[in-house]
């Protein structure tokens with residue numbers, strides 16, 4: 240049920256630096272009361288209302304400023320099920336208002352120096368400096384509106400960010416990793432997810448690397464999956480490299496701020512880790528124990544934007560030059576079974592514009608839905624800009640099938656597949672058979688330009704069997 244009046248997620252932020260004048264103090268109070276009542280404003284000091292159909296993006300508990308994480312809906316936010324997803328509301332209202340295209344612009348992370356301060360004061364001061372109150376604009380409304388647009392752009396896009404809605408292709412086609420090279424050669428690639436251990440021993444990672452090496456092109460090391468602390472994804476990626484397996488390092492917005500992100504990825508690149516998958520991360524509430532910080536410092540789109548600029552422009556986020564830019568192949572995730580296909584396509588459009596080169600999808604069980612998703616991307620001419628690797632997860636039991644169908648956001652298991660699992664005399668064998676049939680059809684599907692991403696969910700020993708039975712060993716013969 241949608242509420243009539245917006246509800247704040249948190250108390251408004253207080254300024255970190257003291258307001259410098261009485262006027263500023265008055266504006267802060269005024270804005271907090273008016274915008275608080277009308278828009279549930281959190282006083283982020285970097286207002287985006289103009290771009291977000293007049294719904295405050297800070298109503299998202301994660302503080303995402305570039306779109307939804309993919310786990311929410313108009314009924315439920317993934318962090319607080321008692322409220323709608325703020326970004327689903329924004330897309331819905333923007334569609335009503337004919338302002339959807341505004342959502343493609345890549346927005347900056349918060350400048351915490353501005354947080355708690357007002358925006359109106361800055362707006363009026365800048366408008367005054369630019370002469371927007373001058374009588375000459377009385378007769379030229381078009382010119383005035385253009386100037387006002389520019390004014391809002393300059394306020395929301397500081398010099399250190401300068402986000403836009405354009406596509407930014409990589410500066411070089413030269414592959415920086417085996418995964419990128421294989422994709423560029425047009426191979427049907429297999430990647431697989433490897434969960435890091437819950438210990439300071441790397442034995443299990445080494446064992447998995449040894450058993451999967453002949454069968455996959457790269458292994459994804461997840462970053463604290465289900466918001467549960469595990470051995471670092473960077474350490475495990477290095478272990479994979481030492482055991483001759485190419486890693487895909489996962490970095491989540493949940494577990495990184497802007498400084499730790501940049502230093503981690505630079506370190507990863509110098510160690511030889513080149514594939515980086517950028518994600519928002521599961522909600523902190525999914526993990527055990529007390530919940531960590533909200534809102535996040537960054538979102539997945541901002542991570543991609545920062546890393547692409549480090550690689551292609553050779554600069555840190557703060558503008559300092561990098562002596563040696565990192566070599567990176569940038570990826571992100573997609574959700575083919577998202578409830579709103581239009582919103583999902585726009586979400587991926589923004590990520591690809593920001594710099595994403597490959598997409599690994601959430602688990603796919605319904606190929607009709609997956610084809611619709613590919614078509615939605617194709618209409619936006621995105622399939623030629625990023626490689627698509629479809630997520631495949633063999634189900635181990637009837638319970639696992641029902642768990643996926645009922646509890647995992649963004650996964651749709653059709654009833655005929657659930658029935659097959661329920662009626663099978665050996666559900667494990669049936670789960671493998673279903674996965675093989677899906678791979679078989681995906682191999683023929685135009686638009687699946689990358690291959691498959693296997694998510695065995697703790698059943699990594701099934702990966703060699705799947706690869707062999709699916710006839711995907713031949714790609715290693717040369």
Ligand code: SF4
Pocket residue numbers: 274278279280281282283284285286287288295296297358
């Ligand atoms: S974007 Fe920031 S300033 Fe604007 S309404 Fe939301 S919290 Fe307030």
